[in-house]
Amino acid sequence: MIKILAIFGTRPEAIKMAPLVKELGRYPGQIQCRVAVTAQHREMLDQVLRLFAIEPEYDLGIMQPGQSLFDITGRALAGLEKVLAEEKPDLVLVHGDTTTTFVAALASYYLQIPVGHVEAGLRTGNKYSPYPEEINRRLTGALADTHFAPTALARDNLLREGVPEENIFVTGNTVIDALLSTVSDDYLFTQPELNAIDYPGSRVLLVTTHRRENLGEPMRHIYLALREIIESYSDVRIVFPVHKNPAVRQVVEAVLGGLERVHLTEPLDYQPFVNLMQKSHIVLTDSGGMQEEAPSLGKPVLVLRNTTERPEAVEAGTVLLVGTGREDVLRETRRLLDDPGHYHSMAGAVNPYGDGHASSRIAGFIQYRYGMTKTPPESFGR
Numbered sequence: 231m232i233k234i235l236a237i238f239g240t241r242p243e244a245i246k247m248a249p250l251v252k253e254l255g256r257y258p259g260q261i262q263c264r265v266a267v268t269a270q271h272r273e274m275l276d277q278v279l280r281l282f283a284i285e286p287e288y289d290l291g292i293m294q295p296g297q298s299l300f301d302i303t304g305r306a307l308a309g310l311e312k313v314l315a316e317e318k319p320d321l322v323l324v325h326g327d328t329t330t331t332f333v334a335a336l337a338s339y340y341l342q343i344p345v346g347h348v349e350a351g352l353r354t355g356n357k358y359s360p361y362p363e364e365i366n367r368r369l370t371g372a373l374a375d376t377h378f379a380p381t382a383l384a385r386d387n388l389l390r391e392g393v394p395e396e397n398i399f400v401t402g403n404t405v406i407d408a409l410l411s412t413v414s415d416d417y418l419f420t421q422p423e424l425n426a427i428d429y430p431g432s433r434v435l436l437v438t439t440h441r442r443e444n445l446g447e448p449m450r451h452i453y454l455a456l457r458e459i460i461e462s463y464s465d466v467r468i469v470f471p472v473h474k475n476p477a478v479r480q481v482v483e484a485v486l487g488g489l490e491r492v493h494l495t496e497p498l499d500y501q502p503f504v505n506l507m508q509k510s511h512i513v514l515t516d517s518g519g520m521q522e523e524a525p526s527l528g529k530p531v532l533v534l535r536n537t538t539e540r541p542e543a544v545e546a547g548t549v550l551l552v553g554t555g556r557e558d559v560l561r562e563t564r565r566l567l568d569d570p571g572h573y574h575s576m577a578g579a580v581n582p583y584g585d586g587h588a589s590s591r592i593a594g595f596i597q598y599r600y601g602m603t604k605t606p607p608e609s610f611g612r
């Protein structure tokens with residue numbers, strides 16, 4: 231029997247770890263999987279825990295309004311020392327590139343507990359973009375013992391950095407496991423405002439922004455472009471679930487508040503959110519996870535960033551890296567709205583990120599690593 235502790239803290243980590251926590255719970259004689267959350271996010275984390283019915287054994291409750299990177303790092307590290315000392319897991323699983331991820335890997339290393347890094351190996355090569363996620367992910371990679379790379383490209387990044395091949399396993403991304411179990415064609419929203427939208431008759435732009443490097447002027451430029459779009463196309467609507475960060479809210483309200491056909495909402499629960507994505511026409515975002523989900527649903531994505539650590543869908547043609555310049559966002563959004571040929575060339579569904587079986591591959595590889603099975607599972611993309 232091996233004792234695993236899954237540690238996470240923010241919305242996207244929870245969405246992507248939930249299917250894995252559920253999967254690991256299917257082997258009660260072999261694997262015990264418990265959960266510790268730093269709660270770097272509060273409401274946005276809790277809504278995911280509720281949806282997937284996950285009750286963490288530990289909750290550090292570290293979130294503070296307007297928290298700095300120093301706040302998160304210090305509070306999570308101190309809290310996790312106690313959790314790990316009490317729990318004494320055989321293996322810690324962390325996900326992705328948040329500050330919780332890096333700190334959980336560091337705390338485990340200090341106590342010489344092996345670390346499995348889920349969604350390992352993504353890179354932009356630019357230490358300030360995304361900030362601080364590129365470095366969080368690289369540092370977590372340096373501390374990890376097993377690297378669950380979602381794609382072959384991520385595996386190749388790790389190999390280039392000298393990670394031994396036997397410590398890397400290509401799994402597909404668990405976000406596709408979560409997505410496929412959550413989207414349904416006949417979904418009805420509980421929010422009357424979202425149910426009232428005539429989806430076939432209007433073109434919905436689904437927008438989210440939250441990256442630290444986009445706070446301030448870059449976000450203002452993005453929103454100014456969106457305002458111009460709304461003023462020029464009478465059939466276009468914007469649905470924008472606004473991140474809880476007050477620094478984001480301030481600028482959104484100032485530029486897009488009170489406009490006709492612009493729906494500024496609270497962050498949506500995962501289920502309504504991905505079902506809204508399925509009904510949308512175009513996705514505009516600086517999110518990492520949405521760059522993986524939207525191609526799977528056949529939605530063109532304009533990425534509001536200068537770099538991406540997820541180039542697979544860019545190469546497949548469904549995702550375009552636009553940056554944050556007002557003119558660039560305006561031009562590329564107009565092109566998708568005005569040119570049906572261009573729209574359809576970007577709207578083909580592709581699945582470079584996963585097939586819905588990433589969690590069972592990760593569980594299988596852990597069983598193999600710990601001598602519970604004789605052969606490893608087939609890797610993703612084989």
Ligand code: UD1
Nearest residue numbers: 240270271272273274275294295296297328329440474475
């Ligand atoms: C964090 C991660 C980022 C990830 C993102 C997902 C770091 C440094 N950043 O960024 O990698 O892409 O989460 O969304 O790890 N807030 C609330 N309630 C919530 C969540 C946030 O009020 O449930 C507010 C708080 O004022 C908080 C602020 O948002 O201080 C920022 O949260 P923080 O986790 O520091 O940064 P994110 O931009 O959310």
Ligand code: UDP
Nearest residue numbers: 242245471497498499500503517518519520
């Ligand atoms: N998401 C959600 N509700 C929202 C906005 C996003 O459930 O209102 C989901 C989205 O489907 C994706 C994840 O949150 O799975 C992405 O989170 P975010 O953009 O905050 O972080 P990132 O992926 O950039 O780290």
